[in-house]
Amino acid sequence: MVQMYSIAGQKIGSHYLAMGVLSALFGGTYFAVSGPSPAKKAAQTPPINASSPDEEDFIKCDSEPNSSSASAVANIFALRKFLDSADKGEKTKQ
Incomplete structure (x- = not known):
């Protein structure tokens, strides 16, 4: 037999309370984890304050997620190009 509880004057079975x-x-967990709806706009990124176009390209490449090894290689070349230009700038200042 089922255990019955008296709630607000009604007899309710324990199996109904457990299902509730x-x-x-699980419903609350689903809605909490589901995230925002696609209709909401994504947050805008802050402006890039780069001193040169090479630095701006490097920052843009660095902020994008790497989905393949080809983009990782492109990031390495962009870093090398940026560091070379920075070294040339320091040598001319001295």
Whole structure:
């Protein structure tokens, strides 16, 4: 037999209470984890304050997620190009 609880003057079986608690738990978890709807706009990135176009390209490449090894190689070349231009700038200042 089922254990019956008296709630607001009604007799409710324990299995209904358990189903209610579990559905509230899993439903609340689903809505909490589901994230924002696609209709919301993504946050804008802050402006890039670069002193040269090479530095700006490097910052843009560095902020993008790497989805393949080809983009990782491109980031390495962009870094080398930026560092070479920075070295030339320091040599001319001295």
